[in-house]
Amino acid sequence: MPDSAIPHQPHTFALWREAQDTRVRTRLGGIYYLLAWLLSWLFSTAPSDMLLSGLLGTALFTLLLALRWLHRLPQEESDSCLRAWIDRHWSLILVTSLAWGLAHAWTLYSTQFEPSRLIATLSTVAFSTAMAFSFSMRKGRCILAMLFLYLPGLAALGLHWETQQALLITLAFYLSYLLLALSRSHREYQATLALEQELLYQRERFDQLSRTDNLTQLGNRLQFNTLFPVLVASAQRVGSPLSLVLLDIDFFKRINDEFGHALGDACLAAFAERMRATFRRDSDALLRLGGEEFAVLMVDTTLEQARELGEQFRQELSSHGLEVQGRHQPLTTSLGVGCFDSANDASSAAFFKRVDDALYRAKANGRDCLVLADLD
Ligand SMILES: Nc1nc2c(ncn2[C@@H]2O[C@H](COP(=O)(O)OP(=O)(O)OP(=O)(O)O)[C@@H](O)[C@H]2O)c(=O)[nH]1
Numbered sequence: 001m002p003d004s005a006i007p008h009q010p011h012t013f014a015l016w017r018e019a020q021d022t023r024v025r026t027r028l029g030g031i032y033y034l035l036a037w038l039l040s041w042l043f044s045t046a047p048s049d050m051l052l053s054g055l056l057g058t059a060l061f062t063l064l065l066a067l068r069w070l071h072r073l074p075q076e077e078s079d080s081c082l083r084a085w086i087d088r089h090w091s092l093i094l095v096t097s098l099a100w101g102l103a104h105a106w107t108l109y110s111t112q113f114e115p116s117r118l119i120a121t122l123s124t125v126a127f128s129t130a131m132a133f134s135f136s137m138r139k140g141r142c143i144l145a146m147l148f149l150y151l152p153g154l155a156a157l158g159l160h161w162e163t164q165q166a167l168l169i170t171l172a173f174y175l176s177y178l179l180l181a182l183s184r185s186h187r188e189y190q191a192t193l194a195l196e197q198e199l200l201y202q203r204e205r206f207d208q209l210s211r212t213d214n215l216t217q218l219g220n221r222l223q224f225n226t227l228f229p230v231l232v233a234s235a236q237r238v239g240s241p242l243s244l245v246l247l248d249i250d251f252f253k254r255i256n257d258e259f260g261h262a263l264g265d266a267c268l269a270a271f272a273e274r275m276r277a278t279f280r281r282d283s284d285a286l287l288r289l290g291g292e293e294f295a296v297l298m299v300d301t302t303l304e305q306a307r308e309l310g311e312q313f314r315q316e317l318s319s320h321g322l323e324v325q326g327r328h329q330p331l332t333t334s335l336g337v338g339c340f341d342s343a344n345d346a347s348s349a350a351f352f353k354r355v356d357d358a359l360y361r362a363k364a365n366g367r368d369c370l371v372l373a374d375l376d
Helices: 010-042 047-070 079-109 111-134 139-159 161-210 221-238 252-259 261-278 303-320 348-364
Strands: 242-249 285-290 293-299 322-324 327-329 333-339 370-372
Touching: 010 047, 010 079, 010 111, 010 161, 047 079, 079 111, 079 139, 111 139, 111 161, 139 161, 221 242, 221 285, 221 293, 221 348, 242 261, 242 303, 242 348, 252 261, 261 285, 261 293, 261 303, 261 322, 261 327, 293 303, 303 333, 303 370, 333 348, 348 370
Parallel strands: 333 370
Antiparallel strands: 242 293, 242 333, 285 293, 322 327
């Protein structure tokens, strides 16, 4: 299963995992109910005398089996879809359990089933054991299913208390053991789920850290390399404008040389903070490409809109500089700005180069200016 298909919200993940587990564990179960019924019927005293009820039972368990198989997991992995799927699937499990419980009671009650009674009782024990160990995700529903499997048979045995008390007591005793086993297997399921969620969280956190620049908390070069081609491909497909702004601080080396590397670092962090204040849309991706070079990727943004924002950023920085470590630090930046053009840009790399060339020209023009990327 690709990582992208796994829901990342903890609650959705828990529902998704439960739905997957339920689906996998329920797939084979339905076959055994059908088999148990066929064996109980075919080994009864005279199966041909019960042709109609035998066939009706077979049809019922075949239908329930088919419904289980056909009930596929939802395509959409939202909380509500997953919850609805789980609820519907549990309805099938509960109906099947009740159907079998009643079939078992019938085999205990009717003398026609005398030769196959043991088959039916052993099947009930097997089904409820499987229930306790395999469907412990939902404790309450699992208990209900086990009671559906068991109680009709116990009631039928109760009607013949004189002769059946030993079997009834033994089955009731085993049921109490299963309820204890269910509690333990439910706790274990929850613990495994919590562990899986923790692992998922840690992996995401690690992934996030590996894509974040430590100094500025902007996305880093790795994040840019991942995001940029995806956004370009999407702009190409949808035809929406995608703008790229490249920023390079002017004469940054002098700041390091004059005031030290620590102040240089603080300048970079303050510069990133200023970027956040200007490029504020949730969809704007702010990145530090390395050293004193930054980028902003703006989806659904025309060249003119990107130019306006870039120019506003440049002017504010040029007029006010930055407040760094309690002192005023004059600072300017050069910018290259471009908008993806499918007729011009054969690839994301070609688009980047066009904007990078504009930045280069901004530097060559004397810095502290914005240059628009050329179109051929
Ligand atoms: N403090 C600090 N300095 C850095 C960091 N990364 C790169 N630099 C410095 O940034 C400076 C970049 O210098 P240059 O590439 O010559 O560019 P510039 O001085 O800004 O000149 P122009 O870009 O041409 O305007 C170098 O002195 C690097 O050491 C960093 O993380 N922290």
